[in-house]
Amino acid sequence: MAAVLAGDTDAFAVLVGRYRDPYARYAVRMLGSLEDAEDALQLAFVRAYRHLGRCRDPDRFGAWLHRIVVNECRTLAHRRDRRDRRLSYPDFEFRAQMDGRPEGDALLRDEIQRALDALDIGQREAFLLKHVEDLSYEEMTQITGIGESALKMRVKRARDHLRELLEGVHHD
């Protein structure tokens, strides 16, 4: 990071290489599309480069970048949401037969992704940060700027909604 700030643009490639895949997972799950995820990440990296001087603690570059990625994904998700509201979609019928299926089952993952896509953007974001990215509520607050109680509510509603969407196929 110091090298980049000193004018070595190529050094930024090291940061891109280090963080691209970890954040790609979040972006893909949030946006439900590899192409959209790439767009969000590209914008996030360029934004990070442009504002690198604002990252006061080099040791926390990853967390600082994470906040930018989350913001970009949220923005793109809202744009896509606006677009989708203009279109009519057939109701998606969830048939996620989860029981007995391996975690690596790509079809199961796709079906869960569709259920995620049906969530409110804020709920999806909170669910992913909490349960997929394994962040604490304190960390989530730092990233999103949203209070802990609101985040807990969003996570709970996300879980409830997912359970509702997958109802009939998931049995505890």
Added chain:
Amino acid sequence: MTDPTQPTRDPGGEGPRDDDSAFAERIAAPLRSPVHLDARFEARVMTAVAAVAQARQTPGSASRAKVIPWLLRPRSVRMTPLAALAAAAGFAGLVLLGAEMLRSTAFRSAAAVRASASAPDTVHLMRFIFLDEAAQSVVVVGDFNAWTNGATPLETRGEDGVWTVSVSLPPGRHEYAFIVTDRDGQHWVADPLAPVVRDEYDTESSFILLGAGSGGGARRSAS
């Protein structure tokens, strides 16, 4: 905050009830599988970063030469016959919504995808990005919209000069340029990082080649 290159697990005590936790874990576990981006992703980002760095270092051109080509990569989208017909008919007045409609086609149900597979056409969804903090508006003009100023405006959040638009294009050669409006008026801006073409009045535009072949697009009119 957590650095993803040094993952940590959420400490206990603040999580949901056990049954909720079990349910959430069953949903989340498949979603934790790694995602790998296109091998060229890094190169695209660094091209954009280099363009930003270059713009910073060039006095007097700070608001120009910021067209970012890395999102010009094509995306192939299977279209429904109706959408393909619309694409073949041209994009004037349809560009923003049209691009999104085509894109949405890919997200429709499996039945819709199967229906389109019987008469597939391929279009390329192109996203144009322009960086200009001083711009008040940016539009892209090209053979795909009959070089119509205003037909394809780029959108911005108005924060740091990132302007974007997605356009659906058929395979072939397409010429384009940007018209940027700022406090000094309107400016015709070719993409400095794409091949240049000049018309009979020596005006520079850019061109891209999509898919197989290069069946050239229409030439720009004099205006």
